[in-house]
Amino acid sequence: MSLVEVDALHRVFRLARRTEGVTAVNRVSFSIGAGEAVGLVGESGSGKSTIARILVGLERADSGTATIEGVDCLTPARGRAARLRRARAVQMVFQDPNGSLDRRLPIGEMLQRTLRLHGRSASTAAARAEALRLLDQVRLSERHAAAKPHELSGGQRQRAAIARALAVEPKLVVLDEAVSALDVSVQAQVLDLLAEIQRDSGVSYLFVSHDLAVVQQLCQRTLVLFRGAIVEQGPTGRVLDTPQHPYTQLLIASTPGADWDPERVVRDRMTFTQRMAVLSEE
Known part of the structure; x- marks a missing residue:
């Protein structure tokens, strides 16, 4: 059984003065295996980010199903326990890391709070040690743990956002244009880091991007979206080298x-x- 199963996912946005609405996601079906990186590519407006937001609960679907390890991830999470359970199933890394970083807190304190919230550290000392381990995993140091987000470079902030996502040990990480705002050299470093993390932890990725070179470097399979529908999918090498x-x-x-x-x-x-x-x- 696949880790993620999406079947006939559909989303229509109703706009003022337009009775027919705009179809953002059109009966999309796909799966993601455990430890697999799947690329979701297409131009702006193709529905990539809408699918990503639906999977993490930031957007609703009109119909269809989506499960992670057999658990429905479309039904709104009711109550603290359900919200924490969903967070442990899927995390998201945004194009702008400020979307998940608290600008008021040092990076280390932010990670410690996340760890304690999800019961991953029994004491303050244990939370601090685990926060430093997570930062080391994304190639940041104790010096960065004491810094607030605005005191870091763009690449360092994105690494901190990745550490924040990994803190709850999710099964799936959705990366929405996660390297598109970075310089090319920094992009390569972050992609190498993501590949290393996947090898070491077995986490799965849904990598949303318009950059085919980036997808080719990280993803084993690729889905191509056009006007909300998947028009081609398969092994990344085949899709990008001999597109049909x-x-x-x-x-x-x-x-x-x-x-x-x-x-x-x-x-x-x-x-x-x-x-x-x-x-x-x-």
């Missing part, structure tokens, strides 16, 4: 590289858009 769907081909052609031709990309995009418009009318 025209949209995947367009995404790859749009990525700057040695043979990148922006004028051809514009023409291909126009052709693709026209083709999809015809198909939607049929």
Whole structure:
């Protein structure tokens, strides 16, 4: 049995003055195995972040199912115990680490509070030792433990956010554009760190990104989203090296590289858009 099972997940946003609404997630189904990293790629507006937010309980689904280790993660968590249980199943690392870091607290104190909240440390001394171990795991030091988020660099803040997510020993970590705001050299360091953590802990990742090179480096499988629906999926090497769907081909052609031709990309995009418009009318 897979760790994560998502079946026919559907979400429509109702907008003022538009009775039909906008379909953000269209009958999406996929699974994630234990210890597996799965990439979720697509352009802005494709539904990637909506799926991520649904899995961690920040957004509701209109229909479908989603489970982590067989436990329903779509039903709103009622009560403290249920909320803590969900937090131990899935954690999220945001593009902006300030989304999960308390700017008023030093990083070490923030981690200690998280550990005590989830019953992972019986004493203050044990919580401090575990907080330092978590920081060492993400290649931060005791000096960083004494710093508040604004006193750290962007890469250091993201490492602290990863440590915050790992503090509860989740089964799944959802990373939503977690390295897109970082410099290329820092990106590579954080990706190496994530791969090392996965090897050591067996945690699973859902890695949401628009950057195909980043997904290729970290993920074993890749799902391609277009207008809220999965149009292609499979082993990352196969999907990115020999894409079958025209949209995947367009995404790859749009990525700057040695043979990148922006004028051809514009023409291909126009052709693709026209083709999809015809198909939607049929």
